[in-house]
Amino acid sequence: MDTAAEPRPGEEGFDGFRMRLPEDCLEYMLFVVGDKSASDLPSLETVRKAADQKLDQLARDYIWQRDPFRLETRSQKGLGLPYLYGTTHYGDSVEDEWLIVYLLRELSKSFPHLWIRVSDSDGEFLLIEAAKVTPKWLTPENDANRVWIHDGRLLIIPLSNPDPSHPAADSAPLSLAEAIQTIRTAPSSLIHSPLIEAEAFYRLEKYPGQITAWLHHALVTIPRKLAYILHARPKSVAPATEAFYLRDPRSLKPILSASAAPAPGSASASSPSSSATAADLIFPPIDLVTVSVRFTRVLYAQLKSQHFPPPPAWRGALRSVVEGGSSENLQRRLARLELGMKLTTGFEMLARTAHDSASRVVREVGLLLEDLAEDGGDRALPSDEEIQGWEGVEREDDDSWMDIDYRDFERELDGAAAGRRGQPGDGAGFGDAAAQADLRKIVSRFEAFLNDETAGIEGAEIDEMDRDNDSTEEESEEGSDEDEDKEVSFDEEQFARMMREMMGLPADEASGQGKAKQKAVDESAAESDEEEEEEIRKLAEQMESELRGHGALDLDPKPKTAAKSIKKKGETTSKAEQVEPQEEEEDGEGSDEEVDIDYNLAKNLLESFKSQAGMAGPAGNLLGLMGVRLPRDEEDSDDDQK
Known part of the structure; x- marks a missing residue:
């Protein structure tokens, strides 16, 4: 998002700093827009009460993962009207988010003047659901505050000056005040697309049945005190499960340090001990009962899937289940006790900080524990007959939805x-x-x-917003190289031959044909190289003839003539001095043949070659065509001789 276009503090139009939502958090705003003189214009309090009634009607027994749905009245500078506001932290339970969307959409059908906006930490998540059918001009850079729920429909505020040729031309974000002004002055300008609406609300098709289908009942073996707490506050299972799921060594220390309670009448029971026992726990593993507990599927999965070694205080209870009683349904009884051990551990950690918690239901658990202590402790707990009278106390749902059979998955x-x-x-x-x-x-x-026939040879279409505007020249050069690589042909026979060799298979007739074809290609390449060498040789001869025609290669006989005259005058030289010219003549360096050398031309060529400093240049190219190779400079030449 382009923050440079937003008004800064002190400037006109600045309505405060925008707070970012935390992760896994849903934000919802409810506005009543209309003429204040209208008789059917509801108040915010009327809308809030209707929302609470709708929630009680649809999701009375629903267990929220972290925060429940709630509304409060707010006002914001620059809007000109108050509104209802709420946030819900749904954690790992995405169903909480969609339940709120369903609730708000149903609420909008009851109030024609109600306009609702929902967003989460990802932004306009309703548009994310409908990303496949969203128009190109609607991008994450400009979609803020444009999506609204009204009368059960999904409406979108269009751009002020859309440019079809440049989809991202109007990328400035829309402020909340501007959106409310558009709804107030021109509500008919909002766009309603049934296709976008169907995609955005696709998950709502399974509601309201999904509300009860998302709950899971399981039998667990827990202390009688905890059974009483869960019966009184069934929604406390969510914070207790999260406390166990997000446990840390510090919170587990009181539970792991408590040993099992000694048997009554034993020697260890009468002798004092400095170590903590199960009696020091708020929910000691004594007086266990088996009851049905209502979870959501996420909470049950979080509790069931965790590996948790039994604390010392629970080892005796597990041993008694294994050793005592019949072996019939032993695995089931152990599973219920293990699940109850995890749930009790979560409540143990939760109850120790209940009074300092920001959750209302957790504070209520602390108050219930205080009432039990004041009423005489265990004497106030329900009896077995009372527990059997509770509704659904023996209900146990099938948890096979947690199992994944990949054969069924493939069939689906x-x-x-x-x-x-x-x-x-x-x-x-x-x-x-x-x-x-x-x-x-x-x-x-x-x-x-995959079957999109409108896509070209370059693949799926990429919007302008998906392109990186900070591309460098190197990326452009790489792109041109890739375009050139597209013209490389593919030799199918050669590829088949290589694959057969890699797999160790014998070569077939096709591979033999491929070898013959490759041999023909090699012979053709050799002939081409010979023709190229012949052309270079002819070019060199032509250049040599032209240079001779201009006298560039005419040799000067004067130095050699002078040398011969000097030797003729030196007839009285010693024998040793006469041996040296013979050796030079044998080496070919001191031949008596007349050699004409244009020293000016040679000097100019050498100076031109030296000025190239080892790089390519006209002198080096010319000498190379004539088959002459010179060292880079005199110093390199000396080094080479060494």
């Missing part, structure tokens, strides 16, 4: 639903109906992407 990808574990008959397929629908939608979108 192929579009053929089959029974679980590969057994035909029930037609359940992979997961539940919602999982199957989501899976088919993902596969259909992927297939549509």
